[in-house]
Amino acid sequence: MGNDVSETGSFSEKLRVPEALTFDDVLLRPMESRVEPDAADVSTRVSRSVSLNIPIISAAMDTVTEGEMGIGMAREGGLGVLHRNMDIEQMVAEIERVKRADELVIRREDVVTAHPTQTVREVDEMMERKGVSGAPVVDDTDTVLGIISGTDIRPYLEVGESDAVREAMTDEVITAQRTVGARGALELMYDHKIERVPIVDGDEHLVGLVTMQGILQRREHENATRDDTGRLRVGAAVGPFETERAAAADDAGADILFIDCAHAHNLDVLESAREIKTSVDADVVVGNIGTREAAKVAVEFADGVKVGIGPGSICTTRVVSGAGMPQISAVAEVADVAAPAGVPVIADGGIRYSGDAIKAIAAGADVVMLGSYFAGTDEAPGRVITMNGKKYKQYRGMGSVGAMKSGGGERYLKDSEEDEEFVPEGVEAATPYKGTLSSELHQLVGGMRSGMGYVGAETIPEFKTRSEFVRVSSAGQTEGHPHDVMITDEAPNYSPNN
Numbered sequence: 001m002g003n004d005v006s007e008t009g010s011f012s013e014k015l016r017v018p019e020a021l022t023f024d025d026v027l028l029r030p031m032e033s034r035v036e037p038d039a040a041d042v043s044t045r046v047s048r049s050v051s052l053n054i055p056i057i058s059a060a061m062d063t064v065t066e067g068e069m070g071i072g073m074a075r076e077g078g079l080g081v082l083h084r085n086m087d088i089e090q091m092v093a094e095i096e097r098v099k100r101a102d103e104l105v106i107r108r109e110d111v112v113t114a115h116p117t118q119t120v121r122e123v124d125e126m127m128e129r130k131g132v133s134g135a136p137v138v139d140d141t142d143t144v145l146g147i148i149s150g151t152d153i154r155p156y157l158e159v160g161e162s163d164a165v166r167e168a169m170t171d172e173v174i175t176a177q178r179t180v181g182a183r184g185a186l187e188l189m190y191d192h193k194i195e196r197v198p199i200v201d202g203d204e205h206l207v208g209l210v211t212m213q214g215i216l217q218r219r220e221h222e223n224a225t226r227d228d229t230g231r232l233r234v235g236a237a238v239g240p241f242e243t244e245r246a247a248a249a250d251d252a253g254a255d256i257l258f259i260d261c262a263h264a265h266n267l268d269v270l271e272s273a274r275e276i277k278t279s280v281d282a283d284v285v286v287g288n289i290g291t292r293e294a295a296k297v298a299v300e301f302a303d304g305v306k307v308g309i310g311p312g313s314i315c316t317t318r319v320v321s322g323a324g325m326p327q328i329s330a331v332a333e334v335a336d337v338a339a340p341a342g343v344p345v346i347a348d349g350g351i352r353y354s355g356d357a358i359k360a361i362a363a364g365a366d367v368v369m370l371g372s373y374f375a376g377t378d379e380a381p382g383r384v385i386t387m388n389g390k391k392y393k394q395y396r397g398m399g400s401v402g403a404m405k406s407g408g409g410e411r412y413l414k415d416s417e418e419d420e421e422f423v424p425e426g427v428e429a430a431t432p433y434k435g436t437l438s439s440e441l442h443q444l445v446g447g448m449r450s451g452m453g454y455v456g457a458e459t460i461p462e463f464k465t466r467s468e469f470v471r472v473s474s475a476g477q478t479e480g481h482p483h484d485v486m487i488t489d490e491a492p493n494y495s496p497n498n
């Protein structure tokens with residue numbers, strides 16, 4: 001937008017400004033449809049090589065996404081983006097936690113094993129402590145000799161508590177090789193009426209374990225976002241200059257690195273992000289940006305772009321810095337450039353209702369990122385607090401004083417070690433406790449599907465091209481919310497305070 005004073009000779013020219021719109025300024029125009037919401041396909045792409053089954057990811061914030069949220073989001077078909085307000089070792093541990101959560105083969109180091117010379121009582125106590133109901137029995141060379149489970153040590157089998165495990169174990173143990181696969185393991189379990197199969201190498205050394213419980217758990221999450229080897233996918237936030245963190249997260253198996261910066265149209269940030277991209281296997285998403293000019297540079301190398309300059313619920317960027325872009329216009333500007341380049345667009349921040357999320361998709365986003373929507377769920381870090389009889393969880397901006405003091409804030413270009421007096425761009429808050437992530441996602445995805453039904457689009461790409469907006473007046477906004485009534489019962493997907 002060229003309104004340079006040197007060209008026009010007039011400051012007042014600057015006031016001939018383009019209009020930028022946000023969620024409440026627009027509505028989807030209802031259109032002819034045969035699409036039932038349940039039939040809408042909400043799968044999408046979040047980066048060049050990663051697809052999701054729902055178009056939703058959780059924010060890289062220390063009150064939103066750690067391993068538990070990462071597991072929950074991926075199991076539901078979305079993706080969690082781990083925050084970076086933790087040291088590199090911790091981040092690696094959280095990435096591994098997600099990647100291992102639904103692994104078919106439990107790795108050797110995580111398998112609880114018994115030794116033949118231990119007593120039955122010792123092993124019984126150990127299994128109780130570790131929360132398992134059976135354990136492979138291995139000797140000092142890790143060779144599998146048998147398997148011991150609750151049934152082997154029940155008193156009616158006349159095994160004394162002080163007898164050795166070798167007396168009580170089942171020694172005709174059924175093992176399999178690493179290549180067994182879920183179906184093969186299940187067949188073995190059904191044929192031999194067993195619940196666990198130790199995985200061994202060619203010399204009968206234990207290398208892992210497959211359990212019936214693990215296989216059934218994976219079946220419960222058929223919609224999960226998985227990598228090529230069946231592990232859950234996970235994203236990790238890295239600072240634009242954190243090459244060490246980027247390398248460690250990539251090595252640990254993160255599927256996407258999210259370059260985490262409040263203003264990625266900073267040329268130093270883009271240069272460094274470009275270098276990170278050349279040195280990792282993971283996809284690299286660059287953000288945040290909010291204009292077509294920024295998008296032009298980012299799509300040259302990025303696998304995805306993330307949009308949002310100040311729309312977030314806990315953000316004060318716009319009031320503190322005077323800069324920002326209303327989110328619907330920002331998404332549309334970026335998508336104008338990114339879509340033809342085949343680069344997915346993520347709309348990050350400001351989403352309060354499912355209607356906002358589907359409007360962001362209509363404006364050109366492929367995926368939405370949410371913070372406050374998920375911060376009150378069980379899967380978010382932090383405990384539930386009670387104030388005036390109501391339950392809440394903490395939710396704070398990554399540019400808030402609290403987050404900066406505990407190591408964050410680099411995103412907001414503050415050197416927290418040298419500058420003790422922060423200039424925050426976010427606030428610390430509490431958000432109502434909401435229960436499980438899965439029920440929140442059910443409402444969110446259900447509402448988005450409903451939007452697709454009103455527009456008559458079966459898929460996200462079709463919805464993006466077919467949908468149209470109408471502009472809403474402030475009277476129209478008032479009309480769109482419950483009005484002239486007193487709400488008596490809370491709805492699961494609407495709160496007037498959002």
Ligand code: XMP
Nearest residue numbers: 059312313315317350371372397398399426
């Ligand atoms: P919502 O609205 O979903 O927004 O809660 C989450 C997004 O807000 C961004 N974020 C911040 N923006 N100051 C800001 O200006 C902050 O302190 C801050 N912390 C998070 C971020 O993009 C997140 O995904």
